[in-house]
Amino acid sequence: EKIEDIEHVQRCLMSELSRFGVLNLLPGVVTRVLLRKRWQELLDLRQAQKDVFTQLIKTIKNVSDGDGGVICYVDTLLKLQLPEENRKLDEGEVVALCSEFLTAGTDTTCMALEWVMANIVKYTHVQKRVVEEIKEVLGDRKDKEVKEEDLNKLPYLKDVILEGLRRHDVTEDVIFVTEDVVLNDYLVPKNVTVNFMVAEMGRDPRVWEDPMEFKPERFLSSGFEAFDIIGSKKVKMMPFGAGRRACPPYNLAMFHLEYFVAKLVWNFEWKASSGGNVDLSRKQEFTMVMKHPLHAQIYPRF
Ligand code: HEM
Numbered sequence: 413e414k415i416e417d418i419e420h421v422q423r424c425l426m427s428e429l430s431r432f433g434v435l436n437l438l439p440g441v442v443t444r445v446l447l448r449k450r451w452q453e454l455l456d457l458r459q460a461q462k463d464v465f466t467q468l469i470k471t472i473k474n475v476s477d478g479d480g481g482v483i484c485y486v487d488t489l490l491k492l493q494l495p496e497e498n499r500k501l502d503e504g505e506v507v508a509l510c511s512e513f514l515t516a517g518t519d520t521t522c523m524a525l526e527w528v529m530a531n532i533v534k535y536t537h538v539q540k541r542v543v544e545e546i547k548e549v550l551g552d553r554k555d556k557e558v559k560e561e562d563l564n565k566l567p568y569l570k571d572v573i574l575e576g577l578r579r580h581d582v583t584e585d586v587i588f589v590t591e592d593v594v595l596n597d598y599l600v601p602k603n604v605t606v607n608f609m610v611a612e613m614g615r616d617p618r619v620w621e622d623p624m625e626f627k628p629e630r631f632l633s634s635g636f637e638a639f640d641i642i643g644s645k646k647v648k649m650m651p652f653g654a655g656r657r658a659c660p661p662y663n664l665a666m667f668h669l670e671y672f673v674a675k676l677v678w679n680f681e682w683k684a685s686s687g688g689n690v691d692l693s694r695k696q697e698f699t700m701v702m703k704h705p706l707h708a709q710i711y712p713r714f
Pocket residue numbers: 512513516517518520521524582583584585586650651652653654656657658659660661662664665
């Protein structure tokens with residue numbers, strides 16, 4: 413029940429996010445008068461979120477105080493002492509951080525998974541090659557289960573995931589500029605927020621050959637494990653951001669994607685529902701989603 417409550421409130425906030433963006437276009441004193449109703453909607457949703465989360469946070473607080481056993485994310489937030497301000501996080505901040513952690517770690521992976529699967533359904537030769545690769549690794553093993561440790565032996569599968577992340581952006585990046593910077597003769601003044609289209613990097617024809625094509629083989633040339641996905645040496649795409657603010661658990665996200673795709677493709681044959689066509693048009697929601705969600709028919713392979 414509690415999980416459903418969280419899911420409901422998070423979904424409402426995320427799906428309405430674009431409508432609330434307008435509240436930022438003018439100073440708060442103005443929009444509070446002009447868009448009073450929308451402000452109220454946002455505040456009501458935020459209150460609903462606080463109610464759901466706070467109840468759980470309080471429970472964790474009581475349990476943690478008592479046994480000191482397993483340490484969870486909320487425990488670390490409750491214990492955190494902000495060094496510069498010499499204070500603890502307040503309740504609203506803890507709720508915001510829990511919410512960030514959930515949204516950052518669920519919708520992103522789900523959408524990336526859907527984009528990768530959409531390409532696997534659309535391009536049957538890719539699906540075939542993933543299956544062949546897994547077959548070779550599992551050999552005559554009786555259990556026929558893809559295990560965590562098998563993933564290191566599946567370079568083509570990794571390339572399929574990388575190509576999915578390159579071709580289909582899930583997030584866009586916002587950076588906050590703390591000092592004046594001159595970039596290609598343009599002055600980017602300090603204290604502004606810069607929103608740049610991460611996706612365009614992955615589709616830059618000066619960097620990628622045939623950027624709009626889905627060609628996992630393009631990553632083979634960089635060698636297994638070698639592709640620098642968070643751009644520590646050179647940024648060629650940035651699905652997980654880059655530098656200090658890059659997605660901290662990007663390895664976990666890659667692992668999830670490889671593991672889920674391997675399992676889905678190994679256990680089922682996937683075919684497009686709508687006469688073989690998969691429409692890869694996109695739509696901006698909280699993440700970049702498929703305009704027409706993937707519909708596929710699946711057939712057990714065993
Ligand atoms: C395919 C899946 C994922 C994608 C594409 C993705 C993408 C990103 C990007 C682009 C950023 C940087 C945003 C910025 O520059 O400010 C980011 C940050 C973050 N990600 Fe992920 N992410 C994914 C999965 C996950 C997972 C599974 C988790 C948690 C278990 C997670 C937790 C976070 C957190 C907490 C941050 C904020 C870090 C900070 O503020 O310094 N992400 N993610």
